[in-house]
Amino acid sequence: MNKVPNNKAWWLVLPVFLLVAFSAVVPMMTVVNYSVQDIFDQSSRYFVGADWYRQVLQDPRLHDSLLRQFIYSACVLLIEIPLGIAIALTMPTKGRWSSLCLIVMAIPLLIPWNVVGTIWQIFGRADIGLLGASLNQLGINYNYAANTMDAWVTVLVMDVWHWTSLVALLCYSGLRAIPDVYYQAARIDRASAWAVFRHIQLPKMKNVLLIAVMLRFMDSFMIYTEPFVLTGGGPGNATTFLSQTLTQMAVGQFDLGPAAAFSLVYFLIILLVSWLFYTAMTHADKQ
C-alpha cells in the first residue's frame, strides 16, 4: 500500500512512544550509569570508565555461560524450526479437527513459565514423575538433578514442548494464505510432494518463518525462568544460562557494575542478530 507522507501522524504514535520510552529509556540509562561507575552506597561512587567492560569481557564464567547460551539457542532453533514446519504441514486444514488442534497446540504457550518448569520438574522426577520413573524402569539411569547430560536434554525437551507450537502455528497460518490455484497448477504439472514444498510452500512461508526464527532466537537467548525452576542452573553450572548468571551477579552478589556492563553487551548481541533478521525480513517484503 502506498502511504501518504504526513508528519502529523506523530501525534497518533506519541502515546506509545512516551509509554515505552518511560519503561525502556529510564531503566536503560540507569544500566548505562551503573556500567561506568563503582558504587559503594548513595554518596560514594566513582567513575571507572570502561573498566567493568574490560573485566567482564575477560571473565571466564561469563564466557562459559555465553557459550552455553549460543549452543542452547542453536539446538533450540535446529530442533524446533524443522519440527514446527513438519507439524504445520500435517495439520488438518478444515473443520472441527483443525480448531481443536489449534487450541491444544496453543495450551503450552499459555502456561506461566514457572509452571512450565514445575510441570517438567514433576514429570521428570525419578520417584514421582511419569517420565523419570518409566525411563528408570527401562534401565536408563536418568536423573536430571545429578547428571549433566540428562539436565541438558530435559531442558531442551522442555523448550521443544513449550515453544514448537508457536513455530507450528506461525507456519500453519502462513500455509493457509496459499491460494488453492497454486496446488491445482502443481497437480497438473504432476509435481512431487517435495517439489510442492520446495517451490510453493516454503517460499510462501518465508515471512512467517523469519518471524518464528527471530522470536525463537530472542526468547531462547533470554531464557531464565524455566531452567531456573527445573534445575536451578545445576548440576554444577551445567544449565546456568546467561540471564541467570547476570541475575546472580546483580541481585545475588550485588556486583552492579560488571552485571550492568555485561547486560549491555548481552543486549547488543541480541540487537545485532535481530537487526539482521529484521533487515532480511523487510528486504524479503520488498521483493
Next chain:
Amino acid sequence: MNLRKTLPLLLYILFLLVPIYWLLNMSFKSNTEILGGLTLWPQNFTFDNYRVIFTDPSWYSGYINSLYYVCLNTVISLSVALPAAYAFSRYRFLGDKHLFFWLLTNRMAPPAVFLLPFFQLYSSIGLFDTHIAVALAHCLFNVPLAVWILEGFMSGVPKEIDETAYIDGYSFPRFFVKIFVPLIGSGIGVTAFFCFMFSWVELLLARTLTSVNAKPIAAVMTRTVSASGIDWGVLAAAGVLTILPGMLVIWFVRNHVAKGFALGRV
C-alpha cells in the same frame, strides 16, 4: 485421513498433553499417595488441594492480583497501540521505520537487565507493589507486539474506506471509533489474546515489582516449599489453575487464532 500423515501429529499432541495430564493427575492426589508410589490415575480422588487454594486468601488473592494486572495491561496496550498502528499502516512520517524497529527492540531486552532499574524506578515514583506498576512494566514488551499485530491487520483494510468516510464528513475520531475499529474487530481480539498471554506468563518482572499487595500467583506458588519438603499436591493444583484462564481466552478467539499468528499479514 491417511494414517501415515496423521500419526506424527497425534504423537505430537500426545507429547504435549501427557505432562499436563500428569500435573492434573497429581492435583487430585493426596501427598501420601504422590510420594507413596507411581499411580497412573488418582486412587483416592480428592479435592483437598483445590480446597486449600480456594479457602486460603494468600492463595486466591494471587490469582486476583495476576488477573487484575493482566487485564489492566491488555486495556492500556490496546488503547495506545490502536492509534499508533493506524499511523504506521497509513502514513509515512519522519523516522517511522526507525521508530518501528526501536519499538521492536524493546521486546529483545533481556528482562534480567531491567530488573534492578525497574525496581528503583517504580520505587522512586511510589508505584512499587501496585498492580499498575506491573501493568506498565509489561507494556514494555506488549505494546510493541500489539502495534506490530494491529498494523498487519489494518494494512489489510483498503484505504478507500478511510477516504470515503472523510468525504462523507466523518471526523477522524468518529471515523476511527464508528467505522474502523469494528472493521478490525477480529484483529483486536487476537491482539488482546497475545497481550493477555504474554502478560500472564511473565514472572520475573511481576515478582520483582511486587511484595505483598499485588503479588502474582506465580510468586505465591514458591510458597509450597516449606520445612517439611514440597507440598506437591497443592503445587500441582495451583499449576492447573494457572492454565485455565488462558484456555478460556483462547476459546473466545479460536476462529481467528490462525490469522493472528500470521500477525495479520496474510
